[in-house]
Amino acid sequence: MQLHLLTHYPPSNLNRDDTGRPKTALVGDATRLRVSSQSQKRAWRTSETFAVDLAGCLGRRTRQLGKEVFKTLCAGGVSDKLAREWAKDIAKQFGKLKSDKKPVNDSDLEIEQLAHLSPEEWEATFALAQALIARKEGPTEAELRLLTQPRRAVDIAMFGRMLADSPEFNMEAAVQVAHAITVHRAAVEDDFFSAVDDLNRNDTTGAGHIGERGYGAGLFYLYIAINRELLRHNLGGDEALAERALAALVQAVTRVSPTGMQNSFASRAYAGYVLAEKGDQQPRSLSQAFLKPVHDQGEGMFTQAVTALETRCANFDAVYGACAQARYTLNVETPTGTLAELIRFVAE
Template sequence: MSRFVQLHLLTSYPPSNLNRDDTGRPKTALVGDANRLRISSQSLKRAWRCSETFESTLGGHLGTRTKLKGKQVFAALKEGGIPDKTAREWAKEIAKQFGKLKSDKKTENDADLEIEQLAHFSPEEEAAIQALVATLVARKDAPTEAELKLLSQPRHAVDIAMFGRMLADSAEFNVEAAVQVAHAITVHRAAVEDDYFSAVDDLNRREDTGAAHIGERGYGAGLFYLYICIDRELLLKNLSGDAALAAKALEALVHAVTKVSPTGMQNSFASRAYAGHVLAEKGSQQPRTLAQAFLKPIKPFDGQDIFEKAVAALNTRRDNFDAVYGACADSRYELDVDSAQGTLAGLVAFVAE
């Protein structure tokens, strides 16, 4: 089996604000002395993991990332008839198995039940917690030390197998990510622009009253390059050797990365987009991104197609790497919308076979 699958995607987004910085404006990056729009890998992975694509294909094999597990357990214990004080103590004992609880001792809004850092719970761990809660409700007695050993090495959580998990206080249960995702950047110079807008009160439309609300938001548009590296051997290992589940995971991933957009301000911009070009490479050689193809920003002249130039730059860099280092892949598959080359089904088969 070829160990690595590398995906290089070009996706054109119209005016959008898919991934905001701390000021609410689209994220950017300085690349090759040119400012680019950027979509963080965290934003992309969350969009894929929470998509209907993942849910419909991998339902029952997805984990839950939350700080609030203690609150959920507390509510379940109280619903089962456990007194408030006792339920709180037991819920804290269960929650702290997955991370340090907040140091705030106040019970306002049940803050003392929250884990400090987001913890990613596998389906197996979720089931173990539910079973323990049912046991405690039935016997009305505190959990034993043995029963509180709820952490386990995830075996069937596809999102954890793909994107990893870190538990600072329980490193033995960490999972190394089998899918590495770069930040997507525009292949050309890009500016963040400002959208000034106003809203009119439907019940007060007199011209002399002006707008009922005015505002401003940032947006940008561009052709983005995204690089993804999949370690298929590690994915299979993370899924306990379940080849069928690994294949379903890769199928869902390919569908998501080509068709699912981050959700930021979609109601304002409707900036949903499919990938226009995908280069997939398979082999056991050391992976490498082709982002270097865009250090010099693409700049079309005399009516040239920026998409066509970006594809050409990508292929040129790929060929040049091969010429210098030797073949960087054993086989390749291309999907290109402009030339109607390849199919999504063919891409899935290439990646997952």
């Protein structure tokens, strides 16, 4: 399954670089605005859509597991010393612990790298903590084997996980997400702003605060490749859960925006165009359609971008043979297609 999306964002700073400015990329000798795949996946994974539609089937990504176990043990009456020892034994099953010689705020209980725990692993971890509280004895080696192959965590099944110290419990991502780029040349601009101190009534000329932030606007192309068979395998062969997962994913990618600086820019947007393809062929992005930046030549940039995308798709078919067995198109400009039908096409 492949998804090709065009989404317009007004002035915004959806995904910042290390200087706080919107990320960019040089494509076809032209600078484009860029939104990283990590930013997009984070927005989808933590969205209300996922929380509601996939309740009970999402993992937790954290370095704080040891601290949470420690709090649980202490609340159950275990001494500070034993609770810390047992919490470390449990947390280090999911990754190497920080080796702080002088720990601050229980930092010695933190895992060095983010660990993505499945619902089964999270439940087993705190069931073990309750068992330790009840019997007042430490965990056995067998009880500490908390890592499993996730079978109920949709986000892990989709986007994978990597455990450096326990590679046998890694999971290959069934959903591959490209960095979104503008289909046209784009520049990062600067917004100078000031704020008035409401209580400083005597100063009518100055400002209580001044600042500057970067922003940009554009029509973004996003490409997603989904290995449906791998997704179903990652979910333990549960076809119904795989369909729920795909339905939630389509809802999220078409309607959920990256969260960067939303309070400052309110850059919420729905996808204006989606081309969905399914088949057993080798997947391929259509980003090549935008090596030459799109220019508004009278019919509108959005329409030209759609034409460039569909022309490139037809050209690939002409050269390589049919690159998909079935396709479905949603276009808000015409309008063509519906979200409900798009979900049905992708999920079933």
